[in-house]
Amino acid sequence: MNFKEISLKAAGLLIGIIVLGILISLPFYFHDMSRLNKTLKERSKTIDSPYGTIEFVDIGEGKPVLISHGTMGGYDFGLLTAQGFLSGNYRLIIPSRFGYLQSSIPSDDSFEAQADSYAYLLDQLGIDKAVIAGTSAGGVPAIQFAIRHPERISSLILISTVAYSPPSEFKAQNLPIPGFVYDALLKNDYIFWAMLKVSPSTVHSIIGASDNLKNNCSKEELELMDKMGWALMPVSKRYQGWNKDAENINKLEEMSLDRIKAPTLIIGAEDDTFAPHAWSKYTAKNIHNSKLITVRFGGHMLLGHMHDMRRLSEEFIEKNFTSHGEGKMVIDNNKF
Known part of the structure; x- marks a missing residue:
């Protein structure tokens, strides 16, 4: 032979x-x-709106916090994200953004329209004012909400956020796998399911949680990463949203950050390759009433800093919920 x-x-x-x-x-x-x-x-629940179907969850009691989830997410991923940086002492309103799970993609699928759909949802829930928290690509509609609906926001929290920065300060994303691989993976539920079964660490890396970063995690954070991996399933029901995010991010233009009056907390990592920290620094520099917290190591998921994140965000919310527009915070170089 x-x-x-x-x-x-x-x-x-x-x-x-x-x-x-x-x-x-x-x-x-x-x-x-x-x-x-x-x-x-x-x-989840769904409502009909001028923006098509809006899917959302409304859980908990206390001060209302609307979570604008990141790319590849959905309300379920947003809920897990909230568990990472908030306690259970808030009323969480978490919509699935345009194209994710049961939420529609309207004819105007811009980040500005997404922000307006948040205001519509708050109207339907009888909420006059809320904390708006945006993570990753969900940070852009959160920023637009603060610009377009200043009377509806008590404070703004941006975590590992995608944002605009001018060419002189721009730093490109450096994803762990090429974009076309994400495109293929997010179309096939079976392949993604098999990866979760055989190599969950590969899925963790895809969302920015490398093995090296996980070495500094608590047990609670590791368990959260496992849940987040499964919260991407079924990926086929998130593909349209991911694709729209990619299109909108690629044509992102300068936003009127100087119009934001709400107290703003911005947290990002220097080693974040999904949302380079230069984006957060530029955003903080141009939102006058803002505070920038920089993590040296933690990546896009800010791994190893869950308890610090909870403490910082909760102190910020409590301080600013009833004093919209009052006081003055300064941008600093706080690091932990």
Whole structure:
């Protein structure tokens, strides 16, 4: 038997093993997907609006905090993000942004329209004023809310936020995998499910939590990363939102940051490659009533700093909820 024949037989055996593995795994895959889809629908509500269907959760009691979740998310991912930087002492309003899960993509799918849809949702819930917290790409509509609806916001929190910076200060994203790989992964639920089963650390890296960064995590943070990985499923129901985010980020223009009067807390990491810290620094420099907190190491997920994040955000909310527009904070170089 020559080398070519051996190679063909080996390739055939490998393909056979892969096919067999897929066939064996399919019942488990369909079971998990059925459970996930059922849970997603049971936990959320939907309303019709001028922006199409808005899906959201409204849970907890206390001061209202609207969470504007990041790319690849949905209300469920936003809820886990909130658990990372807030206590349970707030009323959390978390919509799935345009194109995520059951939320529609309206004809005007801009970040400005997304901000206006937040105001509409707050109207329907009878909430006059709220804390607006934006993470990652969700930071842009949060910023636009503060610009467009200043009377509705008590304070603004931006965490690892995507934002505009001028060419002289711009620093490009450096993603762990090329964009076209994200594009392929977010179309295929089975492949992503298999990755979560076989190599969850690979999924963690995709959302900015490398093994090196996880070495500095608490047990609670590691458990949260596992939940966040599964909160990306089904990825096919988040693909449209991810695609729209990518389009809107690529054409992002300078925003009127000087019009923001709400007290603003900005937290970012120097080693964040998803939302380079130069973006946060530029945003803080141009929002006059802002405070910038810089993390030296922690990446996009600010790993290793969960308790600090909770303390900082909660102190900030409590200080500023009833004093919108009062006081003056200065940008500083606080680091932890």
